[in-house]
Amino acid sequence: LEPELELAYDPRERRQQSAAIAEAGPAPNKRKALWLALALVALGVGDCARVVLGAELAPRESDWQAASDVLRKGFRAGDLIVAAPHWSDPVVRMRFGDLIPLDVATRADADRFGTVWEVSTRRASAPETAAPARCTTVHDGHVRVRRCEKPAARVVTDFGKQILQQARAAIVHAGHEQPCEYANGKLACPGTSIGEIIGEIDYEPRRCILAPPPFAPGDVLRIEWNDVPLGRTIVGYAGIHSFYARKAASGPVDIRISVAGHEVTHSTVNNADGWLRFEAPTSDYDGKRENVRLEISSPQPSDRKLCFALEARD
Amino acid sequence: LNRSRLYAAGIFVAAFVFLLLGARSEGITRDESYYFRAGESYSRFFIDLAHHVPLRQAVTADFTYNNEHPALMKMLFGLSWRLFHGVFGMNDILAFRLPTLLLCAWLCVLLFRFGERLGSPVAGAIAAALTLAQPQLYFHAQLACFDAPIMVFWFAVVYAYFRALESKQLRWAIATGLLFGLSQGVKFNTLFLPPLLLAHWIYVRVRGGKAPIAPLIAMGVLGPLVFFAHWPWIWFDTVHRVRAYLAFHLHHWHYNFEFLGRNYNNPPYPISFPWVETALTLPVVTLALAIGGMVRLVRNRLVEDTDVETATRPGALLVANALVPLLILNLPGAPIFGGVKHFLAAMPFLALLGSLALVGLADAAADAIAARRRELVLAGLALAAIGPAALQTAYAHPDGLSFYNSLAGGFAGGADLGMNRQFWGYSPRSLFGWMNASLPKGARVYFHDLAQDAHAYYVRTGVLRGDISHTGLEEPAIRSSQTAIVIHEKHFNYYEYWIWQLYDTARPVRVYEREGVPLVTVYQRGKP
Numbered sequence: 050l051e052p053e054l055e056l057a058y059d060p061r062e063r064r065q066q067s068a069a070i071a072e073a074g075p076a077p078n079k080r081k082a083l084w085l086a087l088a089l090v091a092l093g094v095g096d097c098a099r100v101v102l103g104a105e106l107a108p109r110e111s112d113w114q115a116a117s118d119v120l121r122k123g124f125r126a127g128d129l130i131v132a133a134p135h136w137s138d139p140v141v142r143m144r145f146g147d148l149i150p151l152d153v154a155t156r157a158d159a160d161r162f163g164t165v166w167e168v169s170t171r172r173a174s175a176p177e178t179a180a181p182a183r184c185t186t187v188h189d190g191h192v193r194v195r196r197c198e199k200p201a202a203r204v205v206t207d208f209g210k211q212i213l214q215q216a217r218a219a220i221v222h223a224g225h226e227q228p229c230e231y232a233n234g235k236l237a238c239p240g241t242s243i244g245e246i247i248g249e250i251d252y253e254p255r256r257c258i259l260a261p262p263p264f265a266p267g268d269v270l271r272i273e274w275n276d277v278p279l280g281r282t283i284v285g286y287a288g289i290h291s292f293y294a295r296k297a298a299s300g301p302v303d304i305r306i307s308v309a310g311h312e313v314t315h316s317t318v319n320n321a322d323g324w325l326r327f328e329a330p331t332s333d334y335d336g337k338r339e340n341v342r343l344e345i346s347s348p349q350p351s352d353r354k355l356c357f358a359l360e361a362r363d
Numbered sequence: 364l365n366r367s368r369l370y371a372a373g374i375f376v377a378a379f380v381f382l383l384l385g386a387r388s389e390g391i392t393r394d395e396s397y398y399f400r401a402g403e404s405y406s407r408f409f410i411d412l413a414h415h416v417p418l419r420q421a422v423t424a425d426f427t428y429n430n431e432h433p434a435l436m437k438m439l440f441g442l443s444w445r446l447f448h449g450v451f452g453m454n455d456i457l458a459f460r461l462p463t464l465l466l467c468a469w470l471c472v473l474l475f476r477f478g479e480r481l482g483s484p485v486a487g488a489i490a491a492a493l494t495l496a497q498p499q500l501y502f503h504a505q506l507a508c509f510d511a512p513i514m515v516f517w518f519a520v521v522y523a524y525f526r527a528l529e530s531k532q533l534r535w536a537i538a539t540g541l542l543f544g545l546s547q548g549v550k551f552n553t554l555f556l557p558p559l560l561l562a563h564w565i566y567v568r569v570r571g572g573k574a575p576i577a578p579l580i581a582m583g584v585l586g587p588l589v590f591f592a593h594w595p596w597i598w599f600d601t602v603h604r605v606r607a608y609l610a611f612h613l614h615h616w617h618y619n620f621e622f623l624g625r626n627y628n629n630p631p632y633p634i635s636f637p638w639v640e641t642a643l644t645l646p647v648v649t650l651a652l653a654i655g656g657m658v659r660l661v662r663n664r665l666v667e668d669t670d671v672e673t674a675t676r677p678g679a680l681l682v683a684n685a686l687v688p689l690l691i692l693n694l695p696g697a698p699i700f701g702g703v704k705h706f707l708a709a710m711p712f713l714a715l716l717g718s719l720a721l722v723g724l725a726d727a728a729a730d731a732i733a734a735r736r737r738e739l740v741l742a743g744l745a746l747a748a749i750g751p752a753a754l755q756t757a758y759a760h761p762d763g764l765s766f767y768n769s770l771a772g773g774f775a776g777g778a779d780l781g782m783n784r785q786f787w788g789y790s791p792r793s794l795f796g797w798m799n800a801s802l803p804k805g806a807r808v809y810f811h812d813l814a815q816d817a818h819a820y821y822v823r824t825g826v827l828r829g830d831i832s833h834t835g836l837e838e839p840a841i842r843s844s845q846t847a848i849v850i851h852e853k854h855f856n857y858y859e860y861w862i863w864q865l866y867d868t869a870r871p872v873r874v875y876e877r878e879g880v881p882l883v884t885v886y887q888r889g890k891p
Binding site: 140 | 619626628629646647648651652655721724725727728730731732740743744746747748750751752754755758768769772773774775778779851853854856857859860861863864867868869870871872873874876877878879880881884
């Protein structure tokens with residue numbers, strides 16, 4: 050396809066044109082051209098520098114070892130280790146995973162931890178170390194370690210941990226209860242089931258109770274814990290498994306909590322809510338044992354894989 | 364040989380070697396593994412014909428697989444494999460990839476030629492370098508997939524059209540039509556070219572040019588003929604099969620893609636997507652030059668030759684082709700799941716605009732300092748542009764999809780911004796050295812998004828030990844594995860949590876990372 054070509058560009062012509070321009074007088078854009086050329090070189094140097102710095106500033110084995118030595122010296126059972134930035138979490142778990150039990154890695158929140166160790170690269174901060182936590186840098190370098198102290202919530206009852214042993218569950222259909230049966234590590238209910246999973250809620254790992262609303266709109270999944278110790282508050286989280294929240298469906302899910310027959314909180318969970326926190330004051334029952342009821346329903350229950358965590362706290 | 368052809372040959376060889384260096388170590392992407400298999404099947408068609416298998420029977424036997432895409436590249440992949448692997452003993456993977464490498468090297472020659480026709484072969488040569496020296500483009504340019512080839516054909520069609528307008532020769536009009544037909548044999552993307560080139564043709568005519576209509580007619584006539592001729596699958600049941608092909612792409616499933624911290628898998632997609640992706644993936648100097656090249660056209664003509672300018676309006680042609688591939692992504696429902704690969708066609712045009720601006724700037728800067736050796740100023744600026752881009756491309760390899768430019772802050776900066784980490788499951792290849800050395804004999808591995816076909820080719824080529832098996836898909840595959848990997852993409856998190864639950868640990872044994880950013884994480888059952 051290509052015919053015999055002569056070079057259309059002749060550098061000598063360029064020179065002649067430029068000489069002609071020079072003879073015509075000082076070009077107003079000369080200074081601008083020079084600055085632009087210098088800016089281009091500076092951009093190039095900056096690009097190269099970033100590559101070199103990117104490689105240099107990434108933590109090396111010795112940086113991790115030094116951070117590990119310091120952290121392990123001060124770490125106590127029950128402390129929390131968090132990664133910053135969040136995307137470095139797999140690397141931090143590889144380095145400190147023996148100090149991060151599965152329950153801790155899949156926690157609902159960090160409220161119950163009084164001491165938080167933040168392992169940070171790029172000088173990032175983790176949300177768990179924000180105020181009111183008071184942090185002290187115990188090791189600095191490419192991997193920074195901060196020890197943060199904050200008030201810790203005391204968990205009086207973890208409803209999720211007691212669900213299979215002590216809770217009673219049923220589907221309420223047209224005012225009548227159809228009880229759920231325990232089978233194969235789950236509570237099997239008509240049209241749904243209840244069981245503990247490590248779920249992906251809002252793209253985060255959460256150990257929670259998978260309790261989808263009953264298949265028929267208007268039906269209610271009822272879970273009751275009888276005679277459980279309570280504190281000053283009930284804190285819950287709920288969310289729809291990310292896989293189903295992404296595109297499968299969009300129906301809202303209602304959650305109602307009652308204590309001793311009185312509704313203390315009512316929340317609606319939608320796809321965009323992520324890991325939704327709800328809280329109900331229970332000071333009237335602080336230190337007492339009462340019946341707690343959780344009811345889950347949805348007007349559009351298809352593909353609503355709701356997962357929740359619930360605790361009574363001081 | 365005249366000097367021009369010598370330069371063109373030099374550029375072709377240099378580009379080919381540059382690509383070859385990467386293709387040897389790049390992981391196999393999901394789609395690529397399907398196209399390897401399709402290539403084996405499609406190229407068998409010619410053997411079947413030689414053995415007098417009836418045509419319809421041969422078509423059904425060889426072209427049924429992966430018939431949702433046209434056949435041109437898959438036939439080339441397969442023929443290359445039969446020749447270079449079957450006859451010369453080249454590594455299977457590289458043999459499949461050769462057609463893409465050769466096409467991308469040809470693109471560099473076309474860029475040189477385009478620069479030449481615009482009065483600056485140096486700009487054409489610089490554009491070739493700036494095109495290949497893009498980490499994400501370089502990644503795609505090594506694969507036996509369609510994204511880099513369709514970029515090449517898009518550019519080739521536009522170049523032939525430009526030559527047809529410039530020379531008014533019928534052979535360039537015919538070349539435009541033939542190349543358009545071949546491009547349709549790669550992927551449907553160039554269906555946007557006829558309206559784009561028609562708009563440009565009208566613009567040329569309105570501005571007083573006497574643009575011939577022949578190239579557009581050739582696209583309309585030769586395009587469908589070549590498309591039909593190249594694909595034996597549609598020789599039978601034509602209406603039904605063409606309709607099925609179009610329907611597949613009109614109703615394509617939307618995959619997941621992370622952009623600025625959010626996972627998208629359904630329209631509407633953010634209008635900013637193609638623009639931000641471009642701004643954060645092109646090397647900064649290339650980006651600045653491309654923008655400068657477009658801004659410069661506001662007040663200046665692209666070429667000094669009035670005849671060429673009037674006949675072709677090259678500035679408008681280049682800018683339109685630099686912007687339209689990105690604008691297509693702003694159409695309602697246009698999928699974003701492939702990121703930059705969907706608008707790769709813009710990149711050679713951006714590079715050419717940028718390199719023309721660079722040559723102009725070098726000229727002006729040489730004037731400003733009254734340089735005696737003007738070519739040294741040009742060489743210095745070219746080095747300042749190409750050097751950092753090439754450095755970043757080499758640095759990012761083989762993880763080009765995870766890399767973001769200096770505006771974002773590299774791998775880590777891209778992760779901070781919540782930009783897509785990767786897709787297509789190719790990155791575990793970087794762990795194979797460790798796996799081959801440390802996994803026990805007969806290891807059963809859950810390979811997550813690494814396709815089973817890709818695993819088969821890795822084993823066949825000796826990249827991965829033959830006794831390391833792929834346990835399959837989803838939860839049952841994790842249950843039956845001893846080692847499990849998770850390839851980090853935002854929407855893949857639940858696979859990692861499945862592994863935690865089934866292995867009863869959240870502690871990985873190994874993380875493949877770049878600048879501290881995890882790309883692949885490995886777990887082993889029973890390791891505390």
